Amino acid sequence: MTTNTSNLKAAHEASFANEKQIKNSQTCGCFFCLNKYPSKQVVDWVNEEQKARTGICPECGIDSVLGDASGYPVSEEAFLQQMQEFFFGQVDFPTE
Numbered sequence: 001m002t003t004n005t006s007n008l009k010a011a012h013e014a015s016f017a018n019e020k021q022i023k024n025s026q027t028c029g030c031f032f033c034l035n036k037y038p039s040k041q042v043v044d045w046v047n048e049e050q051k052a053r054t055g056i057c058p059e060c061g062i063d064s065v066l067g068d069a070s071g072y073p074v075s076e077e078a079f080l081q082q083m084q085e086f087f088f089g090q091v092d093f094p095t096e
């Protein structure tokens with residue numbers, strides 16, 4: 001899969017109102033903290049819209065979670081890193 005800017009933007013949109021997507025996924029990845037975990041670990045949600053909630057990362061608390069049901073390679077570190085660079089730039093995120 002080639003990753004380009006429009007791809008990254010589409011993936012970003014898939015991280016919002018994605019409750020169904022996350023629940024249909026086996027694995028989720030966060031493009032803020034770059035952690036990967038089973039989708040069932042996503043237990044916190046924000047109600048950005050009434051109909052569909054947005055998953056919150058259990059590791060960093062940011063709503064930057066993508067599930068594999070989104071069709072994006074969420075278990076690939078390189079993909080998550082590209083997303084992080086594109087949307088967050090050079091960030092200092094808490095180390096564990």
Ligand SMILES: [Zn+2]
Pocket residue numbers: 030031032033034035057058059060061062064
């Ligand atoms: Zn995270």
